[in-house]
Amino acid sequence: MAEHIQLSIALCRIALYTCFRKLCCKGPPSPRPEYDVVCIGLSGAGKTSLVSRLCSEALDDIVPTTGFSIKAVSFPNAVLNIKELGGADNVKKYWSRYYQGSQGVIFVLDSTVSDEGLEACRSELHLALQHPQLCTLPFLILANHQDSPAARSVPEIKKYFELEPLARGKRWILEGSSINNLETVRESFRRFISLLEERELQSIRM
Template sequence: MSGILRRMYDWLVRLFWATEMDITIIGLQNAGKTSLLRVLAGGEFTIDSIPTVGFNMKRVQKGHVTLKCWDLGGQPRFRSMWERYCRGVNAIVFIVDSADPPSHPIAREELHSLLQKPILDGIPLLVLGNKSDLPDKIGVDELIDVMKLEDVTNREVSCYSISAKEETNLDAVLQWLIARAKR
């Protein structure tokens, strides 16, 4: 009987006290956005992810918080869509391939260009250096420097080193996101 009561309790809590958050996940192509979202949603990591064309949306349920995650394509032709999907969200997650230094200047330029849009002022930013399991990756301190995150002053900014493949630091990412849920 306790299993049924537990499910009823969880259903009632979600019904009356649940919080839904909108999160936009952006970054250059091949940074690991879709892989991260798949793993966060409880799926398996796969090496051969198909590049996102346009966007995907997935709901990630963590306790009484539902994260509605928009995963946007990172190819140059989709970057103009980023601003539209970042408006009014609870947080922007920007993913960088920490093992691909040639992509870092482009990633920095795209991020700072996006953050200059006045309509996005104040939205918390989480920068994730993905692929920390690879040998040539850079660490958090270097990522903060490379991405010039100290220049971002009109919002809260955090930065973590993660591996979607190894599921490194994903609990910290979820805790950070859930702490920014508007109640």
């Protein structure tokens, strides 16, 4: 009799353990794809602040990137390894050295800059869109500081940058952004990830 009782107790323990595993220990989640992307833009565009906010970091300790930094930003369906390059003149001339291995490009511009500054942004974006290592990659172009009264609208920037003729046939998104509206920024990145996925699928088919 005692053996039957011990056996019953053991079977109950196994059953309870199995139920516990099913309810609480579902195992590691399936791995998300990772994409290596480069983030460029002139000084003051707000690249560092945007990336830091996406990483849920406090803005108090943020300093402008003088060389480059790499941060992994997690999204529900992917992880972006963002290589942010400083926008100062003495760094900008070396941008192309960091392009190799990139699967996508994030270009951030300050939508409140002067006409001269906007022309400089336009020039840098055109160079990036035509660079041999970047020209076939998806682009996410963010017109930052849209919460400022001095910000130019996204349609105005799109027209001024002549994106339709220059980027025809390329995968690109132009969106407004602000660190004070992070959900909108995340939605722009989700669309960007879709472009990265499409390019990867196309490469597999080829």
